[in-house]
Amino acid sequence: MKNLLTVKNLSKKYSNSLKPALTKVDFKISEGEMVAVVGPSGAGKSTLLRCINRLIEPSGGSISFQDKNINLIHGYELRKYRAQIGFIFQNYNLQNRLSVLDNVLTGLLGQRSTIATTLGLWPKKDILMAKNILKDLGLEAYLYKRADMLSGGEQQRVSIARARIQNPKLILADEPVASLDPPTAKKVLEDLKKVCKEDNIAILINLHDVDMALKYADRILGLSSGKKVWDEKVEKTNKESFEKIYLKK
Amino acid sequence: MKKYLNITIFFLIFSWALVETEVSLARFIKGLADIKFFLVEMWPPDFSEVSAVFPDFLISLKMAFFATLLGSIVAYPFAMLSAKTITKNIFLTTLFRLVLNVIRTIPDLLLAALCVALFGANPFAGAIALTFFSFGIITKLLYESLDSINEEPLRAISSVGGSWMSRIKYGASPIILPQFLSYCLYVFEINIRAAAIVGLVGAGGIGVWFNVNFDLGQYSKISSLLLVMFAIVTIVDYLSEKIRKKLMKT
Numbered sequence: 447m448k449n450l451l452t453v454k455n456l457s458k459k460y461s462n463s464l465k466p467a468l469t470k471v472d473f474k475i476s477e478g479e480m481v482a483v484v485g486p487s488g489a490g491k492s493t494l495l496r497c498i499n500r501l502i503e504p505s506g507g508s509i510s511f512q513d514k515n516i517n518l519i520h521g522y523e524l525r526k527y528r529a530q531i532g533f534i535f536q537n538y539n540l541q542n543r544l545s546v547l548d549n550v551l552t553g554l555l556g557q558r559s560t561i562a563t564t565l566g567l568w569p570k571k572d573i574l575m576a577k578n579i580l581k582d583l584g585l586e587a588y589l590y591k592r593a594d595m596l597s598g599g600e601q602q603r604v605s606i607a608r609a610r611i612q613n614p615k616l617i618l619a620d621e622p623v624a625s626l627d628p629p630t631a632k633k634v635l636e637d638l639k640k641v642c643k644e645d646n647i648a649i650l651i652n653l654h655d656v657d658m659a660l661k662y663a664d665r666i667l668g669l670s671s672g673k674k675v676w677d678e679k680v681e682k683t684n685k686e687s688f689e690k691i692y693l694k695k
Numbered sequence: 696m697k698k699y700l701n702i703t704i705f706f707l708i709f710s711w712a713l714v715e716t717e718v719s720l721a722r723f724i725k726g727l728a729d730i731k732f733f734l735v736e737m738w739p740p741d742f743s744e745v746s747a748v749f750p751d752f753l754i755s756l757k758m759a760f761f762a763t764l765l766g767s768i769v770a771y772p773f774a775m776l777s778a779k780t781i782t783k784n785i786f787l788t789t790l791f792r793l794v795l796n797v798i799r800t801i802p803d804l805l806l807a808a809l810c811v812a813l814f815g816a817n818p819f820a821g822a823i824a825l826t827f828f829s830f831g832i833i834t835k836l837l838y839e840s841l842d843s844i845n846e847e848p849l850r851a852i853s854s855v856g857g858s859w860m861s862r863i864k865y866g867a868s869p870i871i872l873p874q875f876l877s878y879c880l881y882v883f884e885i886n887i888r889a890a891a892i893v894g895l896v897g898a899g900g901i902g903v904w905f906n907v908n909f910d911l912g913q914y915s916k917i918s919s920l921l922l923v924m925f926a927i928v929t930i931v932d933y934l935s936e937k938i939r940k941k942l943m944k945t
């Protein structure tokens with residue numbers, strides 16, 4: 447598998463905090479690989495994902511995407527980089543007053559003309575693509591419903607559709623199932639796994655639930671107090687691996 | 696201790712304001728006594744001129760509508776440029792807020808008198824003065840609302856590579872639009888009253904008739920105009936309250 451993302455010595459310190467949120471974290475992700483990041487609350491999982499997308503500016507280290515350093519890119523170049531990366535948020539972050547279809551189309555905002563999309567002019571092929579993705583996820587009945595009329599699980603699946611329409615090389619999912627009940631969480635993770643394997647999209651997913659990480663991920667990254675404690679294939683992880691991050695004093 | 700200090704400072708400022716504004720209870724009571732004169736003169740209202748001046752009532756309404764519409768259209772992008780949640784460039788937001796403060800510093804009546812000097816004594820001058828006034832209020836209310844919105848849906852737009860315009864169209868606008876329309880209606884209500892006031896300095900509309908009748912001492916005609924004005928304002932207030940409540944629910 448071809449390498450997609452390389453993170454080297456990534457550090458982040460917030461100005462209002464004494465402790466760094468991330469300290470010299472490094473790892474690689476290959477195309478079509480599903481990597482789970484596990485660790486207790488405050489381990490730096492969300493910061494890690496937001497730094498990769500540059501929603502948060504790293505304090506140090508480097509991030510290379512397809513062998514290109516993205517630390518110093520700005521403006522149009524940064525927008526083009528972000529357009530290749532889907533982001534799934536814990537609280538879905540849909541536009542509540544827009545329809546499900548419009549929400550999915552927003553995934554293409556970085557790839558289409560700003561003037562056309564501001565005027566609400568979407569190419570027919572985009573609309574068709576959005577409909578097909580929603581159909582594939584079993585959400586075709588909600589096309590024109592307002593996003594806030596859907597249940598939490600349905601909203602999260604809409605956000606998966608929004609990421610999928612980007613035709614991304616990588617999806618960053620920040621605790622996507624933390625607010626969902628177990629059956630819905632299972633459905634969302636199955637959808638993500640399907641996207642990963644069928645479309646060869648790499649996924650870096652933050653998970654609180656170790657069992658879920660073991661079941662769905664190919665590899666697991668253990669994070670504690672902003673530091674990478676271990677990075678192992680699922681088959682190689684054991685009880686001790688998790689004790690290292692959850693029982694660390 | 697800090698609480699008592701704050702109360703003391705408050706009373707010191709209050710007392711200072713009382714002295715500086717020459718507040719006098721005796722003068723207030725004397726003024727109240729004169730109100731009897733006006734009430735007697737105003738009663739009964741003389742409606743003989745109302746039908747003749749009704750077109751000027753409509754002109755005031757049209758002035759208020761034009762000013763609210765134009766002011767709000769200009770206010771929308773201005774508020775986006777002034778809101779820190781939308782425009783991440785601190786230099787730009789500070790600059791636009793400064794420009795806005797300058798506009799809001801000019802008193803309404805001075806603005807109306809200035810417009811009369813520039814464009815002549817006609818409703819256009821009043822409408823332009825009210826447009827600046829509407830623009831100032833709506834921009835301020837809107838950017839303050841934008842500064843307190845949940846930024847996460849905006850981050851979702853940024854995360855897919857959305858531009859500044861995309862953040863406005865697909866991030867901020869769906870959230871803020873009901874509030875924006877509510878502010879427009881509120882300012883329209885204010886503008887109806889303000890349209891009568893700017894007429895006092897010759898900027899057209901019904902205010903001109905208030906001025907003329909006041910100068911001629913025809914207080915019974917003023918009371919009839921006030922009653923018609925009251926009816927118009929009440930109807931507009933009622934309708935706009937209904938619309939605003941509906942908007943806030945969506």
